[in-house]
Amino acid sequence: AMRKRSALALPPLLLLLLLCARPAQGSNGSLPLVMWHGMGDSCCNPLSMGAIKKMVEEEIPGIYVLSLMIGKTVTEDMKNGFFMDVNEQVSTVCEQLARDPRLKGGYNAMGFSQGGQFLRAVAQRCPSPPMKNLISVGGQHQGVFGLPRCPGESSALCEWIRKRLNSGAYTDLVQKHLVQAQYWHDPLNEDLYRTHSLFLADINQERAVNESYKKNLQALQKFVMVKFLQDSVVDPVNSEWFGFFKPGQDVELDTLQESTLYKEDRLGLAAMDKAGKLVFLASDGDHLQFDRAWFNANLLPFLR
Template structure:
């Protein structure tokens, strides 16, 4: 079957929310909250809209709601590039907490940058409770390169690349460019830890916030999907919480080899030992998979 190609242009933050009414979905299934990636929107019929329809066909009666970051689709797309991630997360937390349909809890699925944004929701906003988080190509240790953005001729891509390569940790760029907030430069670790407004905070790289740690461990499952031919996420190991070793830009380390895991700053080591972490891999480029693979590997976590 022809793959379902979900090119969210790059590191996309998207929100599709499947939630159930106050009395529960028609079939008793938990609601699902989805967040799209950069360059996508809540309501794109070729990406998140198609995923929503596919899930509803496979799980009849599930209630799906797509969260919009902004007042319309244009704002939603633009905010994926330029709205402070912390403000985006706060906006989503408010929407979820004010929705009576989600009181019993929900599952979450994030695509590309939307995956780490949903992890921030889990860490910062435990009510209503997130039960399972599915990260589809999410960059949990950030990125150190933009190989496609979405093409060499893109003016906005050139602008983003130049800003990240020279001024990623300046106050101006950090506050106004989403991708800078999860730019992780292993050659400038002190600058990253000091000035990263988003990623260094949710990854507990300055101080350990025990509330973040406790909230994340409330997840029943944390599923991470890595794309083995990913040409967009650099380094691709970030999709499994791995990254480049500090001080150089060639040698990788896995999550289990990292200080983050060894000191258990997020509670991931405890979750791993409890069988809560699930590492999945699929052939294909970024966010490119078949319906058969999705049905076999991800739908079981939503039923």
């Protein structure tokens, strides 16, 4: 990748200076990147996370990219995206990041789909090592109310998940053992959601305001949210920009700025917005569909 980059038309002397200025061990002094995949995916799928890891490594030679594997194998990792308690997943990741000497000086984080809200939980709960920028690519920060096209697995599994969510998303059994139930947000039953949502209601300060969550999230330099304008997987798609249905119905939508969370600034998002720390990006494709040119133009600047 380095050979490719040096083929740019740079004057030989400048090129020599640039090469000499590069720190030792092939590192370019860039912050490491931690990535968390979405539902039905795994850390190392060569067509998804593996390809993105490779692309980032080509664009930023010497960068350390850690694509999180939840479990001991790729198969386990994929299953855990459906069935492992999210709070357990988050604490496992926090331990892994704290043990990694390469992350000591801080890191950037990029979450894809549900990995977006999981990495936000890491930012809020685990300030050490420090997360610098959080990039949420199609993450559902106010949860979902529907799974119109659940990706990555057979339609039979999706159908089974849908039935569980519709019949009892907030029963203890379903909450504990079905990942998607833990960010299921029923606007017709807000009280039920607030009381029984094991994960999302907690990180969104629905029950009480945890001051450390607020302080830790505000320590981010940038919180970047990517919304896919043709998204056929996330319902409502507004959740990708931290918006949601107005309470009590499932037709009209509120933006983040119209929500109680923002107006009461329960999570520090209003303060972050005023400080220019929130970045709202749109991509014209379906869920997680973007090309390299779009990625390089829109997301790469936050990783350099």
